[in-house]
Amino acid sequence: MDQAADLLRAKGLRNTAQRRAVLTALHGHAHSTAAELERRIGIGTAGAASSGLSRQGLYNVLDDLTRAELIRCIEPAGSPARYELRVGDNHHHLVCRGCGRIEDVDCSVGRAPCLDPTEYKGFTVDEAEITWWGLCARCAEDSASV
Known part of the structure; x- marks a missing residue:
């Protein structure tokens, strides 16, 4: 979590629980789909309360992190978009x-x-x-x- 907070601050983004939750869920899970991240974070379950993240919020955070170049989105043909921490x-x-x-x-x-x-x-x-x-x-x- 500290590493996620440091990454957010380095890019000038607000250090929110939702952004930290997504970065943490991607750690060690390269090429994750939004659905996989949703399950890992616990959206739609009792665990979602800790991150405060909704399904729409997840997509908003993924977009924010991609634009800030903290994560990369790849879209292989015939596959849902996938996200990874390996950038640049x-x-x-x-x-x-x-x-x-x-x-x-x-x-x-x-x-x-x-x-x-x-x-x-x-x-x-x-x-x-x-x-x-x-x-x-x-x-x-x-x-x-x-």
Whole structure:
């Protein structure tokens, strides 16, 4: 909780119980959906009273934290939006088509963007988001045994 409070203060955001609850719920749970965070925080159960967070409040906090670049939102095709604490390091993702597992992949170049478009069309590019799709080892093994 102290680390969450420090992160909020560093970004100039108010240190609220709701924001701390979301940051704490994301700790150790990369690529969480809003529904997963809702369950982890206890929204809709007796545990919600401690954070004072409603479902709409959760989405508002996720938006605030994303805009402040304290969390990152990724939206793999066919999947709900997912949130992670790993920000500002130009990493990408591997997604399993079988089970939906998502893993981080460091950028091989290290500087953003790690790919350059053939034409910039008037844009100033500062990020490239790459998602590789395939099967994780467990799903590949399961499909080979069928």
